[in-house]
Structures are given as C-alpha cells and as structure tokens.
Amino acid sequence: MRRSLRKDRAEARTFAAFSALFASFLALFGAFGCTPAPEPAKTTFAAMDTVMTLTVYGGEADALAAARDRVLELESRLSVTDPDSEIATLNRDGTAALSPDTAELLRRALALCAQVDGALDITIYPVVRAWGFTTGDYTVPDEAALSALLEKVDYTKVRLEGDTASLPAGSEIDLGAVAKGWTGDELAALLREEGVKSALLELGGNIHTVGSKPDGSDWRVAVRDPGDPEGYIGVVSVSDKAVVTSGGYERYFERDGVRYWHIMDPRTGAPARSGLASVTIVADSGLYADGLSTALFVMGAEGALDYWRAHRDFEVVLVSEDGSVTVTAGLARAFALSAGCHLTVAQP
Ligand code: ADP
Numbered sequence: 228m229r230r231s232l233r234k235d236r237a238e239a240r241t242f243a244a245f246s247a248l249f250a251s252f253l254a255l256f257g258a259f260g261c262t263p264a265p266e267p268a269k270t271t272f273a274a275m276d277t278v279m280t281l282t283v284y285g286g287e288a289d290a291l292a293a294a295r296d297r298v299l300e301l302e303s304r305l306s307v308t309d310p311d312s313e314i315a316t317l318n319r320d321g322t323a324a325l326s327p328d329t330a331e332l333l334r335r336a337l338a339l340c341a342q343v344d345g346a347l348d349i350t351i352y353p354v355v356r357a358w359g360f361t362t363g364d365y366t367v368p369d370e371a372a373l374s375a376l377l378e379k380v381d382y383t384k385v386r387l388e389g390d391t392a393s394l395p396a397g398s399e400i401d402l403g404a405v406a407k408g409w410t411g412d413e414l415a416a417l418l419r420e421e422g423v424k425s426a427l428l429e430l431g432g433n434i435h436t437v438g439s440k441p442d443g444s445d446w447r448v449a450v451r452d453p454g455d456p457e458g459y460i461g462v463v464s465v466s467d468k469a470v471v472t473s474g475g476y477e478r479y480f481e482r483d484g485v486r487y488w489h490i491m492d493p494r495t496g497a498p499a500r501s502g503l504a505s506v507t508i509v510a511d512s513g514l515y516a517d518g519l520s521t522a523l524f525v526m527g528a529e530g531a532l533d534y535w536r537a538h539r540d541f542e543v544v545l546v547s548e549d550g551s552v553t554v555t556a557g558l559a560r561a562f563a564l565s566a567g568c569h570l571t572v573a574q575p
C-alpha cells in the first residue's frame with residue numbers, strides 16, 4: 228500500500244512538474260518583445276499533494292518567500308490527511324473552531340456546492356476514501372457499501388456558525404476540490420499587495436495569472452489532451468485569470484478494463500461518467516474556477532453549457548471522451564486549437 232501510494236504520488240508529481248514546465252514554456256513563449264522583460268524570480272516546491280512553481284516579475288524581493296509561506300500555512304490548515312489540520316480535527320471530532328482562513332473557504336465552498344445544486348459536494352470524502360483515492364490502495368466498493376456511505380453525503384448538513392463548524396455523525400469533509408483554486412486567489416492578492424504586476428502561478432494543474440506577461444501580451448496556457456499525456460488540444464490566452472482543469476486522466480486506476488477516476492458523482496458515489504474527459508474553466512476567481520471544473524465535469528457537456536448560459540461569469544473548454552472540443556463564445560478568439568482537433572463554439 229505504501230509503495231503504491233508513493234508511486235501514485237510520484238506519478239502525479241512527475242505529471243504536475245511536466246505540466247508546469249509546459250505551461251511556463253507556453254506562457255513565456257513570445258515574451259521577447261522590444262522592451263526587455265524584467266528578470267523573473269522563481270520558486271518551485273511541493274505542497275498540497277502537487278508541485279507548485281511561482282514565477283514573479285518585479286515587486287519586492289521577498290514576495291516569493293511570503294507567497295510560499297502562505298501556501299504552507301494554508302496547507303497545514305486545510306489538509307485532510309494531516310491529523311493536526313483544522314479539517315482533520317473537524318472530521319475526527321465532529322466539531323472544530325476554525326481559523327478565519329478555513330472558515331472563509333468553508334463558507335464559500337458551501338455556497339458553491341449549493342450554486343451547482345450538489346454536483347460539487349464537500350462531504351464526498353468517505354466515498355473518495357472507499358475507492359482508495361486517498362491512499363492509492365484502489366478498490367471498487369460494492370453497491371451496499373456505497374449506498375451506506377452515500378447516506379452521509381450531504382453538504383447541506385454542514386453547520387458553520389461564526390467560526391465554529393460541525394458535522395453530523397459519520398460525515399467528513401474535504402476541501403480538495405477548491406483548496407488550490409482559493410490558494411491561487413490568496414497568492415495573487417498577496418503578490419499584488421507586494422507590488423507585483425506580472426506573475427504566473429502554477430499550482431499543479433491550476434494556473435493563476437497576475438496581470439499580463441511583462442511585455443503586456445497575454446499569458447498562453449496549454450490545455451492538455453486527455454487522450455495523450457504528451458500532447459495538448461489547444462492554448463488559451465489570458466491575463467489576470469485563473470485557468471483550472473479537472474480531468475479523468477489526472478488520477479485513476481483500471482480494473483477489468485474499466486477506468487475509474489477521482490472525480491465522483493455525489494448522486495451515485497461512483498466516478499462521474501458524463502461523456503466528458505476534461506473541463507477547463509477560465510474565470511477571475513481561482514476558487515470558482517476550481518470548484519466549477521469539478522462540478523461541470525460531473526454535470527456533463529449539456530449540463531455544463533446550461534450552467535454557463537445561466538451564469539456567464541466564466542468561460543469553459545470541454546473535451547469529450549470522443550475527442551471533440553467545445554469552447555464557450557467568450558473564448559472563441561482566445562482559444563487556439565491544436566491541429567487535427569474539431570472545435571464547436573457554444574453560443575449563449
Ligand atoms: P485535483 O484536485 O486533482 O486537481 P479537482 O479539483 O477536480 O482535481 O478535485 C478532485 C478532488 O476533489 C478529488 O480528489 C476528491 O478528493 C474531491 N472530489 C471528487 N469528486 C468531488 C465532488 N463531486 N465534489 C467535491 N469534491 C470532489
């Protein structure tokens with residue numbers, strides 16, 4: 228079990244490192260304009276079960292160190308596996324006094340769960356664990372086990388009064404579907420306060436951009452091809468946005484020829500099989516982008532586009548299991564499709 232956990236993490240880290248490198252390459256591509264770009268400062272470290280690379284242009288010299296410290300602080304509060312974290316304490320004791328950070332994220336996560344009508348449900352954790360995604364010790368739980376666990380899955384039962392949270396007996400929460408996105412928002416705010424005008428924050432597969440590239444042009448962020456670990460299906464050009472992808476290819480195992488991934492449908496307690504292979508959200512807020520990438524993956528293409536039409540405060544790239552690509556109208560010009568792919572532009 229230990230070995231498979233290590234292997235799983237090692238693979239996740241290799242992938243994250245590769246994606247990060249790839250994103251940096253694309254983001255910097257074309258950065259050599261007439262005005263010389265300021266020298267970037269850069270740091271790479273492991274946190275929140277992935278590899279993070281923060282690249283900052285201008286601003287105070289210690290801004291990067293402050294940003295890294297902030298990530299580690301949030302990780303120590305939010306980690307579901309660190310027994311000393313606030314979330315682990317809440318899961319163990321059924322109640323906990325939360326720091327303002329954790330209370331704020333929990334409040335916003337619960338609001339988002341409601342906004343997507345439960346496609347995102349932070350109480351899914353016991354189900355995720357039953358499938359082995361928390362340890363790498365994978366298994367396909369039987370129907371009876373899953374329906375017993377599903378009785379405890381209901382984000383509307385989580386109570387947050389002031390900074391004190393409580394859970395019904397047997398329920399546990401995990402903020403993993405939104406934590407990296409929110410961390411990106413916190414880092415972007417911190418760096419802006421430190422005078423940074425231009426930064427690329429790669430939190431595993433979550434990309435957060437501050438301002439534009441130093442030469443004033445957009446950052447170029449690659450969207451992975453879910454069917455080809457080496458390839459990408461296109462590039463989005465953005466400034467001051469979060470770009471977050473959830474995909475079935477990110478963490479999965481195979482049993483008897485069937486692939487099971489880590490994004491769960493809270494209605495069934497099984498991996499969401501909606502016909503989508505990945506969902507990439509482009510939004511101002513990292514938390515919103517992160518939560519929506521998971522929720523819209525669960526909803527499937529039709530539900531995702533209905534949600535977009537009803538809200539219009541984000542854009543999305545949907546890649547289906549058959550390889551077809553749909554982008555929402557706001558990305559029609561900002562998205563460059565790789566050769567050989569077929570693109571549909573969804574209209575409001
Ligand atoms: P990642 O964190 O791997 O980038 P996501 O942001 O899509 O990917 O979050 C997936 C994680 O969130 C899973 O590993 C699991 O712990 C949890 N999760 C899975 N399905 C759901 C869901 N429907 N609602 C809330 N959390 C989920």
Ligand code: MG
Binds near residue numbers: 404405518520
């Ligand atoms: Mg997410």
